[in-house]
Amino acid sequence: MIIGVPKEIKNNENRVALTPAGVSEMKKHGHTVYVQATAGLGSGFADEEYAEAGAVVLPTIEDVYAIAEMIIKVKEPIASEYPLIKKDQLLFTYFHFASSEELTHAMLEKGAVCLAYETVEKTDRSLPLLVPMSEVAGRMAIQQGAKYLEKPLKGRGILLGGVPGVPPAKVLVLGGGIVGTQAAKMAAGLGAQVTIMDLSLPRLRQLDDIMPANVNTEMSNHYNITRAIKDADLIVGAVLIPGAKAPHLITRDMLKLMRPGTVVVDVAVDQGGCIETCTPTTHENPTFIIDDIVHYCVANMPGAVPYTSTLALTNATLPYAVQLANKGWEKACAENEELKKGLNVANGKILYKGVAEAWNLPFNEEIALANA
Incomplete structure (x- = not known):
């Protein structure tokens, strides 16, 4: 298969989808890799x-x-990339369609095959291609929150950790x-x-078992959240409903x-955000203030630590990318249920329920997979 790795052009996005080691692996399987300079x-x-490593630059x-x-x-592709996408071209990346109606319609109109990292799902409901970036983003949320x-x-x-005689945040x-x-x-470590x-x-029982003594667990409901935000110094939104x-x-x-002066960091902003006032920001202009509350809503937080993030991401994505390249997307998805769940858009149809519901569009529960 002919594989292309374009340069990311989203604001301050410094990650890359394939490392030289990944190119070498693809070459080993007989594929041709083109990488943008x-x-x-x-x-x-x-x-x-x-x-x-064998790529053509x-x-x-x-x-x-x-x-x-x-x-x-x-x-995800941004507007300037839409005209470059060809019918039936396979795009393997983060999409987060449920937060962008424009992107959803653009990919439907282009007839692209969109396989989203964030909805590839294992039988235990875990999201293997979201985990590494979630790990980075979770840790970064505290770094950024402490700074702001x-x-x-x-x-x-x-100061997040306080000092002797002064309570912590x-x-x-x-x-x-x-x-x-x-x-x-x-946050506990600090x-x-x-x-x-x-x-x-x-899940709260699990967290209670593994967390240090300065972490308390509590059931999430409107009453408890309303009470807790009154004296919180830093609030991290970390809610995810896959694909929705x-x-x-x-x-x-x-x-x-x-x-x-309270700081809110909404890591879920690329899925619409779990804090109503949060709208996506960039590393260039990461914060805004509403009602004296500092909002940090960068949609690609891991892009600020690209070396760590790229290695963590490609460790997870490469085995799936190799399957797609070796078998083609139809056969790979027919044989691998995890990859099949990653299919969000194909043949001008929406194949992921959360995306269809987000924009009140038709949902196609099944797609005829060749070689299935």
Whole structure:
């Protein structure tokens, strides 16, 4: 198969979808890989390394899209890329369709095959291609939250871990999945007083067993959230419903209950956000203030630590990418239920229920897979 790796052009996105080691693996299976010039530079991989691994380096993004049967990316295509996408071209990347109606319609109209990292799902309901970036984002949420709590950045002016004689900051984490767990561990490690909420009692029991003494678990409901935000210094939104919009657990009216300078970090912003006032921001302009509350809503947080993020992501995606390249998407999805669940759009149809529901569009429960 002919594989293309374009340079990411979303604001301050420095990750790359395939490392030189990944190119070498693809070559071992007999595939041809084209990489756009400087695609890996932000992650620390020079064009020469890709060439040595067996890739052909092309000068422009147009060249890569034009020649590739399968495009491997990190972030969803943006508007300037839509015209480059060909009918039946396979795109393997994060899409988060439920947060962008424009992207959804664009991919339907282009007739692309869109296999989304975030909905590839194992039999135990885990999301193997979301986990590594969720781990990074959860840890980064605390780093960024701690920074924006500083007074020069309009925060409350509180040190996350406190000092002897001065109590630590209070951190509220909404969601006990991968993001929430990593955020709670990171905040606890810095000495904060942490509360983590989730809807699942079994999950809260697990968290109670593994978390240090400065982490408390609590059932997530409107009453408990409303009470907790009144004295929280940092709130991390870590709610995920795979492939669908996140529910708004904190509404605009609830901001008035918080103390001025409180920081909210909504890691779920690329799925619509679980804090109503959060809208996607960039690393260039990461925050905004509403009702004296600092909002950090960067939609590609792991892009700020691209070396770590690229290695973590490609460790997870490469085995699936190899299957797609070896068998073609139809046979690979017919034989691998995990990959099949990653199919969001194909043949001009929506194949993932959460996406269809988000935009009130027809949902096609099944697609005829060749070689099935």
